[in-house]
Amino acid sequence: MNSYVPILVLGALSLGFAVVSIGAGALTGPKRYNRAKLDAYECGIEPTPQPVGGGRFPVKYYLTAMLFIIFDIEIVFLYPWAVHFDALGIFGLVEMVLFIVTLLAAYAYVWRRGGLEWD
Amino acid sequence: MSALSVSATFAAAEFQTPSIEYSKLMPMLIVFGVALVGVLIEAFMGRTGRHQVQLILSIAGLVAAFVSVTMLAGDNQIAAVGAVAVDGPALFLQGTILLLAIPGVLTMAERSLDRGGVFTSAGSSTPGSEHERVLTATGVTQTEVFPLTMFAVGGMLLFPAANDLLTMFVALEVLSLPLYLLCGLARRRRLLSQEASLKYFLLGAFSSAFFLYGIALLYGYSGTVRLSGIAEAVSSNSGSDTLLMTGTALLAVGLLFKVGAAPFHSWTPDVYQGAPTPITGFMAACTKVAAFGALLRVLYVGLGGLAWQWEPVMWGVAILTMVVGSVVALTQTDVKRMLAYSSIAHAGFILTGLVATDTVDPDTGAVLGVSSVLFYLLAYGFITIGAFAVVTLVRDAGGEATHLSQWAGLARRSPLVAAVFTLFLAAFAGIPLTSGFTGKFAVFSAAIAGDAAPLVVIGVVMSAVAAFFYFRVVVLMFFNAPAPDGPAVAVPSPLTTVAITLSVAVTVLLGVWPTQVLDLADRASQFVR
Amino acid sequence: MTVVEVMFALLGVIAVGSAILVVTTQHLVHAALWLVVTLGSVAGCYLLLSAEFVAWVQVLIYIGAVVVLLLFGLMLTRAPIGQSDDLDSPLGQRIAAAVTAASAGAVLVASVVTSFRGERIDLSDDRVAGSTGDVGAAVFRSWVLPFEVLSLLLLAALIGAIVLSRRDVSAGPAGARMGVVDEFGEIAEADGVVR
Numbered sequence: 001m002n003s004y005v006p007i008l009v010l011g012a013l014s015l016g017f018a019v020v021s022i023g024a025g026a027l028t029g030p031k032r033y034n035r036a037k038l039d040a041y042e043c044g045i046e047p048t049p050q051p052v053g054g055g056r057f058p059v060k061y062y063l064t065a066m067l068f069i070i071f072d073i074e075i076v077f078l079y080p081w082a083v084h085f086d087a088l089g090i091f092g093l094v095e096m097v098l099f100i101v102t103l104l105a106a107y108a109y110v111w112r113r114g115g116l117e118w119d
Numbered sequence: 120m121s122a123l124s125v126s127a128t129f130a131a132a133e134f135q136t137p138s139i140e141y142s143k144l145m146p147m148l149i150v151f152g153v154a155l156v157g158v159l160i161e162a163f164m165g166r167t168g169r170h171q172v173q174l175i176l177s178i179a180g181l182v183a184a185f186v187s188v189t190m191l192a193g194d195n196q197i198a199a200v201g202a203v204a205v206d207g208p209a210l211f212l213q214g215t216i217l218l219l220a221i222p223g224v225l226t227m228a229e230r231s232l233d234r235g236g237v238f239t240s241a242g243s244s245t246p247g248s249e250h251e252r253v254l255t256a257t258g259v260t261q262t263e264v265f266p267l268t269m270f271a272v273g274g275m276l277l278f279p280a281a282n283d284l285l286t287m288f289v290a291l292e293v294l295s296l297p298l299y300l301l302c303g304l305a306r307r308r309r310l311l312s313q314e315a316s317l318k319y320f321l322l323g324a325f326s327s328a329f330f331l332y333g334i335a336l337l338y339g340y341s342g343t344v345r346l347s348g349i350a351e352a353v354s355s356n357s358g359s360d361t362l363l364m365t366g367t368a369l370l371a372v373g374l375l376f377k378v379g380a381a382p383f384h385s386w387t388p389d390v391y392q393g394a395p396t397p398i399t400g401f402m403a404a405c406t407k408v409a410a411f412g413a414l415l416r417v418l419y420v421g422l423g424g425l426a427w428q429w430e431p432v433m434w435g436v437a438i439l440t441m442v443v444g445s446v447v448a449l450t451q452t453d454v455k456r457m458l459a460y461s462s463i464a465h466a467g468f469i470l471t472g473l474v475a476t477d478t479v480d481p482d483t484g485a486v487l488g489v490s491s492v493l494f495y496l497l498a499y500g501f502i503t504i505g506a507f508a509v510v511t512l513v514r515d516a517g518g519e520a521t522h523l524s525q526w527a528g529l530a531r532r533s534p535l536v537a538a539v540f541t542l543f544l545a546a547f548a549g550i551p552l553t554s555g556f557t558g559k560f561a562v563f564s565a566a567i568a569g570d571a572a573p574l575v576v577i578g579v580v581m582s583a584v585a586a587f588f589y590f591r592v593v594v595l596m597f598f599n600a601p602a603p604d605g606p607a608v609a610v611p612s613p614l615t616t617v618a619i620t621l622s623v624a625v626t627v628l629l630g631v632w633p634t635q636v637l638d639l640a641d642r643a644s645q646f647v648r
Numbered sequence: 649m650t651v652v653e654v655m656f657a658l659l660g661v662i663a664v665g666s667a668i669l670v671v672t673t674q675h676l677v678h679a680a681l682w683l684v685v686t687l688g689s690v691a692g693c694y695l696l697l698s699a700e701f702v703a704w705v706q707v708l709i710y711i712g713a714v715v716v717l718l719l720f721g722l723m724l725t726r727a728p729i730g731q732s733d734d735l736d737s738p739l740g741q742r743i744a745a746a747v748t749a750a751s752a753g754a755v756l757v758a759s760v761v762t763s764f765r766g767e768r769i770d771l772s773d774d775r776v777a778g779s780t781g782d783v784g785a786a787v788f789r790s791w792v793l794p795f796e797v798l799s800l801l802l803l804a805a806l807i808g809a810i811v812l813s814r815r816d817v818s819a820g821p822a823g824a825r826m827g828v829v830d831e832f833g834e835i836a837e838a839d840g841v842v843r
Contacts, residue, residue, distance in 0.1 A: 004695070059243055059724060059813040060813075061720045061723060061724060062720055062721070062809070062813050063810065063813045064720075065717040065720045066717070066805070066806065066809035067806070067809075068713055068716070069713040070802050072712065072713045073802060074799075074802070075708075076705050076708060076709060077795070077798075079701075079780060080701060080780045080781065080783040080787060081784050081787070081788070082784075083780045083784055084780075084781045084784030084785050084788070088784065088788050089136070091137070091788070092784075092788050095788060095792055095795070095796065098799070099795065099796060099799045100799075102796075102799035102802075103799055103802060103803060105155055105159055105162075106158070106802065106806040106807070108159065108162045108163070109158050109159075109161055109162040109806070109807060109810070110810060111162075112161075112162040113162070113810055113814070115810055135789075137792055139792060139793065144793075151797075151800055154800070154804075155800075158803065158807060161807075200790055200792060200793070201790070202791070202792075202793040240814075241814055242811060242812045242813075242814070243813050243814065263810075266807065267807060267811070270804040273800065274797075277797065285791060285794050286791075286794045289794040289797050289801065290797065292801055293800060293801045293804065296804050296805060297804050297808065300811060303812070304811070336759065339763065340763075358763075359759075359762065361758070361759040361762050361763050362759055362760075362763045364759075365755065
């Protein structure tokens with residue numbers, strides 16, 4: 001548990017920094033608003049107007065999220081295997097290769113079906 | 120605390136390479152391998168000919184897997200580090216599932232009834248939109264259904280063979296996930312199909328959560344998820360009874376949901392009605408076989424020592440299921456919904472056989488509760504797949520005509536189809552010389568041997584009620600005048616014809632000459648522990 | 649009470665409280681964000697129980713991926729982003745749901761409490777497994793088969809995602825060669841813009 005103390009300290013520090021800087025800004029800064037300031041912040045680019053009535057996002061987002069989840073879960077299994085690799089030896093390697101090859105089929109399928117192309 | 124001693128073994132420094140007996144897992148390996156190859160075909164093969172290749176591959180895989188099951192016959196051991204039991208009930212049910220999947224896949228591959236087949240190629244196109252209209256007109260075939268079906272079959276093979284609850288849970292998910300999807304891919308009546316898919320998914324996920332919580336509590340009770348370990352803890356009476364009872368109840372809820380037993384049946388009619396009909400047939404037959412297999416194994420192997428506790432509950436569930444299925448079916452006006460309620464009622468009949476624990480046939484040494492259920496599942500599966508295959512043939516301009524009034528006078532349009540459907544209905548009702556009669560006889564006599572005579576009385580009464588609505592349909596088909604703009608009976612390709620013929624043959628054969636299969640079920644009725 | 653116990657209790661209260669907010673808030677997006685708090689505090693509980701690996705899996709998969717999928721789900725289905733009264737079910741349903749949840753919770757809490765009351769586990773003991781290495785050993789020692797089958801489950805899930813979400817059959821190099829599909833690939837695009 002003690003190994004988490006530095007992380008907790010770091011978390012507390014960053015929280016404190018965020019609170020202090022936002023608070024200081026709110027207390028001391030001038031408050032003059034214009035249209036550009038009130039717009040949604042999109043990294044300095046002009047915000048893309050939303051379609052009237054809310055609009056519907058392309059279903060591609062869903063596919064991207066699913067892809068992310070599935071390969072995320074794969075990584076999660078890779079991690080304990082890697083940590084314990086020395087003891088697992090060839091058997092572990094073979095099983096992990098089987099696991100990855102199966103998911104490689106998924107990857108091949110997604111790629112060939114254009115799931116990796118945005119447009 | 121026993122849970123701790125188990126986790127302590129995780130930390131053992133020396134790692135011994137586990138041995139996996141691949142030859143004992145051959146049926147599953149074949150089916151999963153075919154699914155994997157199917158995915159690669161989807162990825163790398165052009166559209167032309169993909170349908171034929173997938174169909175041939177799937178059927179060949181199912182046949183090969185069945186052959187490997189027959190080669191394993193007589194085995195009685197636990198494989199894959201205790202995860203899989205290779206024993207009589209597991210092999211019998213795996214064989215049954217593979218045999219049922221063959222006509223299932225054949226009906227799914229049917230393309231001459233509906234242009235491009237029963238599955239839509241774009242599940243997300245909005246029902247009623249221009250996109251959908253164009254898709255329907257072009258008739259693009261959906262071929263991913265083959266690998267998805269093979270995944271489901273693989274999960275079903277593992278489900279009744281799983282010897283620990285963790286493997287069982289993974290198998291449950293592998294069999295369910297493709298089915299949730301397949302339910303939503305109907306080409307016609309898309310909204311109904313999507314609704315069915317969503318309902319099945321939400322309720323299925325909910326029941327999986329129950330199942331998982333049950334596993335957690337049973338692990339808390341016994342410190343292991345192996346069925347043998349749980350059985351040991353039950354017999355040595357260690358641990359807290361509260362955990363055991365709650366865990367058992369939650370686990371049973373998850374399994375009874377998949378079986379479609381009341382009061383966890385409410386998804387069945389909606390899902391059976393909305394799903395593409397070949398999927399309904401496949402799901403109704405194969406999922407029930409797999410889920411009853413798992414239920415048998417959990418109750419007999421893991422919780423056998425607790426039988427005096429769960430038997431009364433199963434009595435109640437069986438009675439409720441039979442009554443709800445048979446009585447509510449009377450009011451149905453849609454063929455698919457009627458068959459759905461009939462499948463609920465049949466789950467109840469099977470449960471009456473299941474409660475006959477510890478009743479061993481003195482002559483053959485067969486465990487009657489197991490062998491009767493095994494036989495019933497085989498008989499019921501083929502009747503169901505055949506009946507739903509017949510439903511796909513009665514069509515009008517909007518697709519399948521499933522309202523019962525549209526079936527009036529069907530015998531005038533096609534005496535053959537009406538006769539075949541009558542045979543299946545008679546088998547559902549349990550008329551002698553059909554497989555349904557033999558099955559009902561088996562489970563009811565098992566129940567009588569297990570001192571459950573009241574259950575049998577209710578079963579017989581409910582069979583009579585059920586027979587009433589089956590014969591109402593027969594009367595409708597043979598003695599009513601057809602509506603002038605009624606549906607026509609489509610002529611299917613050899614695929615559906617073969618599937619229906621196979622179902623008819625098994626239904627008649629198991630009714631007239633069931634001895635061989637009954638003997639096989641008797642010999643296969645011993646669980647490995 | 650030790651520091652760990654106090655923190656555990658605190659996290660438990662946060663988890664339950666935010667879980668209640670998930671189902672009672674009238675903002676759909678807020679519900680998803682409260683879910684992050686719930687899942688995060690459960691992860692904290694795992695951490696305090698020295699199940700390090702599970703805790704970080706909880707953060708990675710549930711907070712990182714599942715909640716993102718939920719938010720994408722809100723975007724895709726034209727769900728109301730702001731406050732909406734549609735989220736309120738009829739009173740009868742709400743009462744039924746509350747009763748069901750409360751009684752299910754009561755049964756589970758009661759069965760766990762009566763079974764483990766007074767039982768103490770020394771978390772500083774090395775034999776209490778939960779580290780990444782232990783999980784690795786367990787997966788490859790006892791649970792190899794479920795692990796491999798899991799990869800098939802993931803594969804099936806991905807195929808399913810594509811089968812469900814594919815609107816434009818002509819997408820991808822395989823589809824581009826198909827003459828018949830190309831022409832309604834166009835229509836699919838137009839359709840996508842309108843909607």
